[in-house]
Amino acid sequence: MSYQVAVLAGDGIGPEVMVEARKVLTAVEQRFGLEINYSEYDVGGAAIDNQGCPLPESTLKGCEAADAILFGSVGGPKWTHLPPDEQPERGALLPLRGHFELFCNLRPAKLHAGLEGLSPLRADISSQGFDVVCVRELTGGIYFGKPKGRQGEGEAEEAFDTMRYSRQEIRRIAKIAFETAQGRRKKVTSIDKANVLACSVLWREVVEEVAKDYPDVELEHMYIDNATMQLLRRPFDFDVVLCSNLFGDILSDEIAMLTGSMGLLSSASVNGSGFGLFEPAGGSAPDIAGQGIANPVAQILSAALMLRFSLQQEEAASAIERAVGKALAEGYLTGELLAADQRHNAKSTSQMGDFIAQAVREGV
Numbered sequence: 476m477s478y479q480v481a482v483l484a485g486d487g488i489g490p491e492v493m494v495e496a497r498k499v500l501t502a503v504e505q506r507f508g509l510e511i512n513y514s515e516y517d518v519g520g521a522a523i524d525n526q527g528c529p530l531p532e533s534t535l536k537g538c539e540a541a542d543a544i545l546f547g548s549v550g551g552p553k554w555t556h557l558p559p560d561e562q563p564e565r566g567a568l569l570p571l572r573g574h575f576e577l578f579c580n581l582r583p584a585k586l587h588a589g590l591e592g593l594s595p596l597r598a599d600i601s602s603q604g605f606d607v608v609c610v611r612e613l614t615g616g617i618y619f620g621k622p623k624g625r626q627g628e629g630e631a632e633e634a635f636d637t638m639r640y641s642r643q644e645i646r647r648i649a650k651i652a653f654e655t656a657q658g659r660r661k662k663v664t665s666i667d668k669a670n671v672l673a674c675s676v677l678w679r680e681v682v683e684e685v686a687k688d689y690p691d692v693e694l695e696h697m698y699i700d701n702a703t704m705q706l707l708r709r710p711f712d713f714d715v716v717l718c719s720n721l722f723g724d725i726l727s728d729e730i731a732m733l734t735g736s737m738g739l740l741s742s743a744s745v746n747g748s749g750f751g752l753f754e755p756a757g758g759s760a761p762d763i764a765g766q767g768i769a770n771p772v773a774q775i776l777s778a779a780l781m782l783r784f785s786l787q788q789e790e791a792a793s794a795i796e797r798a799v800g801k802a803l804a805e806g807y808l809t810g811e812l813l814a815a816d817q818r819h820n821a822k823s824t825s826q827m828g829d830f831i832a833q834a835v836r837e838g839v
């Protein structure tokens with residue numbers, strides 16, 4: 476089988492971890508006899524520097540022609556002086572999500588064998604395990620609602636964002652959460668702030684309606700503030716966490732950290748037709764960029780999600796996931812996962828990629 480993948484490495488650690496994902500994909504191609512053709516395009520700050528805008532037409536066209544997009548991360552202090560719509564995040568990533576209607580963001584997270592003691596969770600809690608999928612609505616809510624902006628001057632100046640959700644937007648993401656739960660432990664926790672927000676009241680209503688079609692799945696509702704606490708207190712009770720765009724953005728960083736690091740959380744942003752953009756849940760990590768120490772696992776697992784959801788190569792996707800599991804279980808870890816006095820044992824970004832690619836070749 477032959478596929479076309481648009482590679483948008485972006486900024487900060489994006490290009491560094493992308494190299495490692497490509498190494499692992501090469502190993503997958505060899506082992507499973509696939510042919511993946513890659514086309515690289517500028518995006519984000521790199522595109523501003525090279526071509527004067529965060530999402531050049533050539534990048535968009537390249538993505539349209541591809542079977543999937545493998546994305547690194549965008550943004551960083553170098554570009555924050557620009558007007559908001561011209562910055563990498565609002566000028567490239569959100570428009571890409573909107574353009575391809577990537578309304579469904581899946582962020583699978585689990586506490587890997589070998590990392591129990593490295594999770595910030597209390598030992599008695601982490602020993603019970605943690606395995607969730609965050610299903611986040613990605614093209615609506617307050618990130619996309621209009622009007623958005625500023626008006627007035629001096630002390631009279633104000634800024635505003637609009638949170639807006641239609642029944643249809645809530646229904647389609649809720650269905651995916653219930654379907655996902657059916658293949659797992661059959662529980663959906665829907666996150667909202669229905670005691671305050673009109674959008675959340677509608678969210679709850681529609682999720683209740685959708686739940687009627689999935690009688691085998693347990694539904695619980697939870698306010699976002701309580702959810703941030705319950706995830707720390709009893710993470711093992713969560714299975715599928717259904718969130719709006721804003722709440723999913725926030726909760727998924729917490730979920731990442733419960734598994735040990737932001738550098739472990741992958742994500743798939745898909746539309747209804749199988750097309751998707753696959754990227755780490757974290758950002759460009761300017762604080763560690765350029766040092767060769769970033770954890771490439773989130774990018775590598777995002778490549779696995781690309782194989783699963785857009786290229787329909789389940790076996791290859793699982794092979795990558797097993798190889799990552801082997802690295803972590805054997806204590807092959809980047810520095811952010813280690814206590815300060817253990818950092819001398821840390822593996823570099825490229826050592827991690829080499830190990831995981833080799834494990835894919837060997838077929839763990």
Ligand SMILES: NC(=O)C1=CN([C@@H]2O[C@H](COP(=O)(O)OP(=O)(O)OC[C@H]3O[C@@H](n4cnc5c(N)ncnc54)[C@H](O)[C@@H]3O)[C@@H](O)[C@H]2O)C=CC1
Pocket residue numbers: 488492547548549550551552564568736737738739754755756757758759760761762763768769770771773811
């Ligand atoms: N999808 C994207 O392109 C995203 C872009 N951003 C952008 O990235 C820039 C930095 O944002 P921050 O708020 O600092 O979030 P961030 O996710 O880039 O970093 C937060 C913390 O997590 C650590 N971290 C993240 N990925 C890591 C990895 N692979 N290995 C080890 N440590 C890792 C960083 O070193 C940092 O301490 C901003 O411009 C932000 O807008 C943020 C989130 C997503």
Ligand SMILES: CC(C)CC(=O)C(=O)O
Pocket residue numbers: 564565568724756757
């Ligand atoms: C530009 C942001 C919305 C990206 C982000 O933080 C995310 O998708 O998690």
Ligand SMILES: [Mg+2]
Pocket residue numbers: 724725728756757
């Ligand atoms: Mg985020």
